[in-house]
Amino acid sequence: MSTIEHFNYDNRIVRDFCIATVLWGIVGMLVGIVAALQMFWPAANFDIAELTFGRVRPLHTNAVIFAFVGNGMFAGIYYSLQRLCKARMYSDLLSKINFWGWQGIIVAAAVTLLLGFTSSKEYAELEWPIDIAITLVWVAFTINLLGTIFKRRERHMYVAIWFYIATAVTVAMLHIVNSLAIPVSFWKSYSIYAGVQDALVQWWYGHNAVAFFLTTPYLGLMYYFLPKAAGRPVYSYRLSIIHFWALIFIYIWAGPHHLLYSTLPDWAQSLGTIFSIMLIAPSWGGMLNGLLTLRGAWDKVRRDPVLKFFVVAVTAYGMATLEGPLLSIKSVNALAHFTDWVIAHVHTGALGWNGFLTFGMLYWLIPRLYKTELWSTKLATYHFWIGLLGMLFYVVPIYWAGVVQGLMSKEFNAEGFLQYPNFMEIITQIIPMWKMRVVGGSLYFVGVLLMAYNLIRTAKAGTLEADTPAQAPALKAVPIVDEAHSSRHRILERKPLIFTVLTLVAVAIGGIVEMVPMWVIRSNIPTIESVQPYTPLELAGRDIYIREGCVGCHSQLVRPFRSETERYGPYSKSGEYVYDHPFLWGSKRTGPDLQRIGGKYPDAWHYRHMEDPQSTSPGSTMPRYPWLIRNQLDTSLISKKISALRKLGVPYPEEMVNEAHADMRWQAQAIADNLERAMIKVEPDREIIALIAYLQRLGTDIRKVAPPPVAPAAEDETGQDAASAYPDQPSDDTQILARGQQLWMQNCMVCHMPDGGGSIGPNMTDYYFIHGDTYADMIRVVRQGVPEKGMIPWEGVLSPADIHAVASYSWSLIGTTPANPKPPEGTRSTRFDEDAPPEGVAEADHEGEAS
C-alpha cells in the first residue's frame, strides 16, 4: 500500500488575492464611471492633465483587466490548482512574489498612465520598465504553476489545469513579442514595429489578451467552480477537452479581425474573419457544457446566488462569443467598427462573463476560507439583480449608440452628399445614450460595493483558515494500472512539460503564419516615394499626441468607403505609415478621424480648438488642453529619439541627430509667426506648437505626388486666366446650393461658423467686405485664400465647380441673421442697399460698430 501524505493547502494567498480583486475592482470601475462622465461632460477633468479622458481611459481598461480580473484569476487558480493537484503551491515565496509583484505593477501602472507615460498600444500601454517587471512576475507565476503540477499527488491533470497552462505560456509569448521596443529614456520608448506591422502585432496581442487573459483562465475557473457550486461533475468531460484544444488553436489566428478594411493585406484580413467565425463552435460548446452541468440542479439556482452569478456569466460568455464572430464579418464590421458597438460588446464580456464569474467565485470562496456561512444571502441576491440591471442599462444604450453612429456616418442624401457632414451632428444624437451608460455603470458599481460589505461581514464572522489540512497518497507509489499509460513513471513528470510545449506550438503557429510574411515580404507594404519621416518638431508633437491619449478618441485610418473618403479625404495606404513607431490607428471614433487633418484648417484654428474646443466646434465633447499652451516643450530627448528611430530604420540623415534642435526652433518659429498673424501671441517653445506641427503634417505626404486637380495656370496677380473658368454671378440652383452647404459644413464652418456668423474668420452674413464686394472677389478669395490671416487657398483642394458652389452658398448667407454675429470688418458695401433692411436695423445688427 502507498503511504498517505499529509499536507496543507495555502489559503492565505488565495484570501490575499481575493481582497486585491475586490479592491481593484472598486477602483477600476470607479475610474470607468469617471471616464464615462467625461464622455459628455469634459469639464469633469477639472482642467487637470492627469485626470483627462485620454489618460483615464487606459487606466480604466488596465485596472479592470489586469488588476480586477488578473487578481481574480490568481485567486481562483491558487485555490483550485492546489486542490486539483492535491498539493500545496510549489513555493510560498514565489506565491508572495507573484502577489506583491503584481500589486506593485498595478500601482506603478496607475501612476505612470496618469502621468502620460504610455506606449499607446491598447492594453499594452505600460512603458518598458514595467513591461520587464510584468515579465519577471509572470515567470514567477509560471514556475509556481508548473512546479505545483510537477509535485502533484493526482496523476491526471483536470481540464482546468490545461487552461491555466495555456494562459501562462501564451500570455508570456504575447506580452514579450508585442512589447518589444527601443528605449529612449526610462519612461519613453518606441515600438520596434512600424505602421501596419505594428498594427498586426498589436492586435494579435490585443485580441489574445482577451482570449488568454480574460477567457482561458476564466474558463478554467468555470470548469472548477461551476461543478463545485452545483455539486455535480461537468456535463461532458469529453466536450471540455474538445473545447480546450479547438479554442486555443483557433483563437490565436483571429487577431486581424480588429483590422478589417484597414491597410492590412486582404489575405491576413480574410484569415482573421474565417478563424473568428470558426470560434463560434468551441465557444458555444463550452457555454453549453457549463449550462448543462446544471441539468437537474436548476432548483439550486433559485436559492443559491453563486449559481445565479455563474449562469449569467456563462450566458454572457455565449452571447459575447457569438457576437464577436458576427462583428468579424466584413459587412457587419464596416458598420460597427470605430463605434460604441464594440464598447458594448466588450462590456457584455467584461461585466457579464468576467465580472459575474468573479463575483460568484468570491461569494463561494470567502465563506469557505473563513470557515463560516455567507453573512447575507439576501444581500448577495440583491447584488445579483442590481448588477444584472446595471449591465443591461449599460449595454443596451451603448449598442444603440453604436448602431446610430454607424448608420448616421454612412448616410447619404438624395443629392448624393453626406447627410451628416458635421461629425458633431452624430455625437449630439448619441450623448443621451452615453448619459444612460453612466446610470447603468453606477448601478453595477453599487452592486460591487454591496458585495464588498457582505464579504467583509462574512470574514469578520469567521476566522481565516490559513492552512487547510489535506491528505492524499503519494503519487509515485501508486501502482500503474491504467494500460493507456506506460509504466515508465518518469513520463508523469514529463507530461506537463510536453503538454506545455504542445500548447506553445499550437498558439505559436497562428502568430508565425500571420506575422512573418508581414515582416519579411516587401510587397505586403507598398512604399510611397513621397512619404518622409517626421521632422523633429512633428515627432515631438506626435509624442504629445501619444502622451495625451488622443488615440483613445481619434482614429488615423480612413477606410475605403465613400462615406469616409467624402468625410475625411483619400483612404489610407500602408505606405503612409512606414515611419509610425508606434502606429496610431485607434479603435474608436469619439471624435473624427485625423489621418487627413493636415492642412485642412489654419494653425490658428488648431490653437483655438485645443484652448477651447467648443469655440471652434460648438457642442464638442472634447476636453480643453490649456496645459499644452502653458507647458514648455521638453526638447532634451530629441537627439536620442532621432538616434533611436534611426536604429529602427527610419532614414533620418546622420546630421539630423545634432541638428534636431535647430530644425525644431526654425519650424516652431514659423508656426508661432503664423499664429501671430492671426492675432495669437504664443512663445514658439510651447507644447502646442509641436502638436500643431504634427497635426498639420498628418496625411499630407501623399498630396505631394498628386498633381493638383486644377493646373495653376494663373500665377499672375490678377489670376485672370483661371478666373475666367468661373461664373461671375452666384448660382441660385438648389442642387448647387446644397452642395455648397455640404462643403461649407465640411470646410468653412470651423472658422466662419455654421450660420456664417464668423469666429476666427469674418462674419459672412453682413454687408461689410474686406476684399471686395463682388462675386468675382469672393471667388478670388476662396481660390487664393488669405494665407496671412489663416484663410486657406482652396484652389487645387476643391474643384472649380465646388468653389462656385460654396461661394454661391456663402453669397446666399449675406443678409441673414446669425446667432452670434462677429462685429463687422472691412467697408460697408452699397451694392445691397435695395434689398438690404433699413439702415436702423442693419445698425442694430452691428452693435458696437463705430462707423
Added chain:
Amino acid sequence: MIRNALEHIQGIAILPIIGLLLFFAVFTGMLIWAIRMRKPYIDHMGNLPLNDGSETPSDVPPPSKPL
C-alpha cells in the same frame, strides 16, 4: 535587414493551406482521442474538482454514479 532580402515569397498561398491541414490534423486527432476515452477515466476526471482531499465534507457530495 532581413526585410530587404526578400522582395516576394513565391507561393505564399501555401502557408494558409499548411495551417489549415495542420489544424485539421490536430483537431481530428484530438477528436478521436476524446471520443475513444474510457468511461471510468471520464468519470474519474469529471469528479476531480469534487474530490480534493480536504476535509470539507459539506462541499463534497458523493461522486455521481456513471449514468
